[in-house]
Amino acid sequence: MYLPDFEYFTPDSVEEACQLLSKYGPKAMAIAGGTDIVVKMKKEVLAPEILVSIGHLPELKKIEYVPGKGVVIGAGVTHNEVQNSKILQEKYLSVCEAAHQMANNQVRNLGTIGGNISNAVPSADMPPILIALDTTVKIVGSKKERTLPLEDVFKGPNQTVLEHDELITEFVIPDGSFTGSTYLKFGLRASGALAVVGVAASVQMDGGVIKDARIVLGAVSPVPLRAKEAENLLKGKQASEELFEEAGVIASGECRPISDIRASAEYRRDMVRVFTRRALLKAVNEGHV
Amino acid sequence: MAEFVVGEDGIKRYLVSITVNGIKYTKVVKANSLLVNFLREDLNLTGTKRACEQGDCGACTVLLDGKPVNSCMVLTVSVDGREVTTVEGLASNDKLDILQEKFIEHSAPQCGFCAPGILMSAKALLMKNPNPTEYEVREAIAGNLCRCTGYVHYVEAILDAAAASQERKDGKNG
Incomplete structure (x- = not known):
């Protein structure tokens, strides 16, 4: 398969990339790994006249811990x-585990x-766990x-608040007080499948009592969704399987799934209940964030 | 910014320098050149296969700076200055790679269309992890679809290749 003609720019900095995007307007798009954009161009869903490469920029390639700020x-x-x-494996193993569940090895590279x-994409694997850890996003424009909080x-x-000349440059997972977190993905195959349901949970435990919690649902609403009523139910309560089942029932009422080729809305709702319960159990029991 | 020339047709063409299987090629390509097409059509390296064209099947897997990627989704201009290894780069001096030897010994491929991609995924695995478990092997080739075999002989061949190269290494060291 062949792509239509376009121009390609290799800027030396984020600043230059944003200026190019600003200069050329909607006919230009930024490209990093290309795994979405190239496929969409093949399918003629997108037809940019200009691609601005950002995947090669060293300033976008860091993973570091900044004391007092968090993991950048x-x-x-x-x-x-x-x-x-190594930094993420030590501090936020659940983020590494979520990344590992995306697509397949070649696409992950x-x-x-x-x-x-x-x-x-509503079924994307990274948003739920990052939102559950209160991640913020730095957005740079021309x-x-x-x-912004990632949640917003x-x-x-396929729609974000990003303006045409803006790029996400970094994510910050702030130093938090969560004691456990996890992301569970339910797909129809172990590899290369989109999530039918994805549930991330994070908890702050004080002994057996839940002081704070986040439940974030993927693939069951137009955007990644905080199940806030279920979160509120948990706060101040003694952790138990019965409580987590109740939280799952509430979360399944909060989501807004659609029926598609992968699953019916009804089935997705029920899987939200099951996977919310399992995610909370895992976040509490495994005791790592 | 990459160097470019504008052709008579008004379309920009970019100068790229890419090392493929140890040989450095300097070529002029259009921005829309996909790595898989560059390898097959410009370099005549047709071992890398085209199939799903959207990153699902892994038939086009090559190593980019040592890591397996789907070459159907990679723009050739983005590979400027980097290193690519294709299935043609596995054998050296007419001697097959141990993975290729074991693929033959175990009759791992049937129709063979997925075999180059699986070889590259397996090669990347063994470079990083010379002594993988069966689970690790299965996970490493999870991005390579095979509709003939059910993967059983592939997994056995890769495990056997790992064991054989460990033995050869131990032999040399001892």
Whole structure:
């Protein structure tokens, strides 16, 4: 298969990339790993006249711990680089585990975290766990930069708050008080399948009591969804399987799934119940974030 | 910025320098050149296969700086200055790679279309992890679809190749 003609720019910095995007307007798009954009160009879903490469920029390639701030992950880091990062394995193993569940090894070597978020696919694997850890996003444009909670970046399927000249440059997982977290993906195969349901949970435990919790659902609403009523149920209560089952029932009422080729809405709802319960159990019992 | 020339048709062409199987090629390509097409059509390295064209099947797997990627989704311009290994780069001096030897010994491929991609995924695995478990082997080739075999002989061949190269290494060291 062949792609239509386009121009390709290799800027030397994020600043230059944003200026190019600003200069050429909607006919230009940024490309990092290319695993989404190239396929969409083949399918003629997208037809950019200009591609601005950002995947090669060293400033987007870092994973570092900044004391007092948290773990900073550059948007150009690939899923396999997340999975293999010593810093993340030590501090947020659940983020490494989520990255490992995305697509297959070849795609994980190309696809970037920034791309996984910017594409805003409802079934994406990285948003739920990152939102469950209160991750913030740095967005840089040609004129301004801003920082937002990741939760507020998504507007709908394939839609974000990013303006045309803006790029996500980094994610910050802040030093938090969570004692456990996990992301469970339910797909129809072990590899290379999109999530039918994805559930991330994070908990802050005080002995057996849940002080705080996050439950974030993927693939069951137009955007990754916090199950806030279920979260509220948990706060201040003694952890138990019965409580987690109840939280699952509430979460399944909060989601807004669709029926598609992978599963019916009804089945997705029931899997939200099951996987919310399992995610909470795992987050509490395994005791790592 | 990459160096480019504008052709008579008004389309930009970019100068790239890419090392493939140890040989450095300097070529002029259009931005829309996909790595898989560059390898097959510009370099005549047709061992790398095209099939699903969307990153699902793994038939086009090559190593980019030592890591397996789907060459159907990689723009050739983005590989400027980097290193690519294709299935043609596995054998050296007419001697097959141990993985190729074991694929033959175990009759691992049937129709063979997925075999180059599986060889590259397996090669990447053994370079990183010379002594993998069966689970690790299965996971490493999970991005390579085979519709003939059910993978059983592939997995056995890769495990056997790992064992044989360990033995050869131990033999040499001892």
